[in-house]
Amino acid sequence: MKSYYPLMIDLSHKSCVVIGGGKVAQRKISSLLESQANVTVISPKVTPNIEELSRKEAITWINRGYYQGDLKGFFLVIIATDNSELNLSIYRAVDHSTQFVNIVDHPELCTFVVPSTFKRGHLQIAITTGGASPGLSKKIRQDLEKRYGVEYDDYTAFLARMRKWILSQNIDQERRRHYFSKLLDDKWIQEVSKYKKTQVEEKFKQMFKKENF
Structure with a gap:
């Protein structure tokens, strides 16, 4: 198995292409759109659902099969047809010096x-x-979704x-770290769930003032 480097990447306005139009492609398209990528299918x-996205002009849909040269100019390539041989053929056209590629049925070939x-x-x-096990990733995600709820x-x-407010205060680094740490107390999760944000912010600021003035 490859050892991947964990990386959060900014795809806003980056040109990305998805080859394929099934449910797997649909999931990939949805995640790209959430990242504000420019998506071509x-x-x-x-x-x-993909057809509806095209009607709304959320994506560009090229209504035909893959042609040689279609990958040119794209930053990120996702190959997600239901034909494994076709996927491999498309993969061979990827410019690995300039393009990230994900091929859905061949994880060993993916660069991400x-x-x-x-x-x-x-x-x-x-x-x-x-x-190794997408199912395990999904199970752990579902467990964490329960632990870290909508609150x-x-x-x-x-x-x-x-954080922005603390950084604006005239205190040293050690005191800043002290207040950043205080914000991680679980009581603030309960406070913001129960009261208006202005009330909770004012409560924290009053605590800060008591300790510093």
């Missing part, structure tokens, strides 16, 4: 894998077994605001 047949992920506000968690949407937004 090449396939003579697509799922109703797509982990099982979920988001809670600013928190994004990704799990992968490097292709983390508001909590991570609160953390971001308070």
